[in-house]
Amino acid sequence: MQSELIFDFASDHVNMSQLGGYSDYPAVIVEQVPHPHLFSYTGLTCEQSQTKHHQQLLKVEQCESGEEETMETLVAADSLLNMDYPDTLSLEHYSQTFLPSLGDIITTPVTQVTVSAEGIVGAFDQPQWHSLHTKKPAAQLQSKKRGRKPRHRRAESPTPDIIVKKDKYNKGGNTLYLWQFLMELLQDRQVCPRYIKWTNPQAGIFKLVNSKAVARLWGKHKNKPDMNYETMGRALRYYYQRGILNKVEGQRLVYQFTSLPKDMIYITDGDGIKEEEDYDHNENSGNDEGVSDDSDDSTIPSSDQSVEEEDSHPPQKKPSFSSVRSPATQRTRPAPRPSGQRDTVLRSASTSLIQEQHLPIVSAEMLRTLQNLQKVQSLQPAGHASVFKTAQLLGSLCERQAAAEVAVDSDEKSHPRLKTSQVETPQLVPLTSSDQ
């Protein structure tokens, strides 16, 4: 099945000669993506950039004009509700961006590989999936035989602490589960915190600030124009049983993930540290109650702003979005995980080899390629000139970036312009209501 193809960079062990004959095979697809997603897919490691930026995971420029913020927000909201927004979310976005065109070209199965800084390794994130695989009974590995066998259980959706990536759990189609969708929204400054926001990132507690808008986005993604919060809420309630979500009692529109990826990009609507300090106040005072911006459509302009136009005015320079951070004090819970949960498989912490200002035009694959540019270039497979032309371009970009970083570093020493914090993240973030 072509849609099963997973292309991280090249075929197994980068035996790119297997792709011979497909001279126009794209090595890197450059396009604009919501940049928080990049860090979920880049595979960049902390060590690679911490030498230069020990404490900065992301750099976020603050808006200098309230008017800009308003306009950009409106444009973003409009785009969100009028473009095929969900397709830009990471899972589908990457699968649909990279896979279909490949499916038309590649007929040989391609093993997913990771091109890491340490070299080109085998199957993608194998160690990360190890715990998952070890849970599978050996019987499932038996070779296919004729005759009726006990029917295999279909893989259930991965739970939030599992890496979200095309794989056995998201094979083929464009399945993006609701909880994944919400996590994507929470990592997307176009909607967070305007429509959905963290109220306690450490506890995985978030609020649907504009439940109708979120539901509409979900409906757009699922091609269900009649989707509403009532319906989406039912799906959310099913997550209670499965141990993916909890309801935060006493607070409307507030839910809690039972666990989170450790390298979630946390977008909060204020100074991260300050918000953390303010959290108890907010939670206890019930300030969130009744402030839901569910006037919905009145808050969502409807024009035909294109994604491109919106991207040309990224709504990231907002004072209220000043903090993008990892959880400061995520705690590992000894509490047993719900039965529906799987062992934790977490992505390695991401980092900022590419500066934030580059992110909007650099795809995750591009970043990965950048990480391994020399190795890729050294392969020199015949018949893939375009691949290495792209690699050359990326190389030049890398050099320019390095030069820019030097300039930025010196500039920031004199003009610190953002509030960020990168704090060590624990291995596991199983969250319980005790975090509330």
Place this chain on the structure above:
DNA sequence: GATGGCCTAATTAGGACTTCCGGTGT
């Protein structure tokens, strides 16, 4: 012609919602 391997389409089963509903609480 019998057998086995390969391929493909059809069927089946199950997961993840979606829809509808009646009810409760704020």
Place this chain on the structure above:
DNA sequence: CACACCGGAAGTCCTAATTAGGCCAT
């Protein structure tokens, strides 16, 4: 009264697993 919330029940959609049948080589 509006809205959030709950959970049961039935339905839809999608996908993977399984099965059946056709084709071909031996």
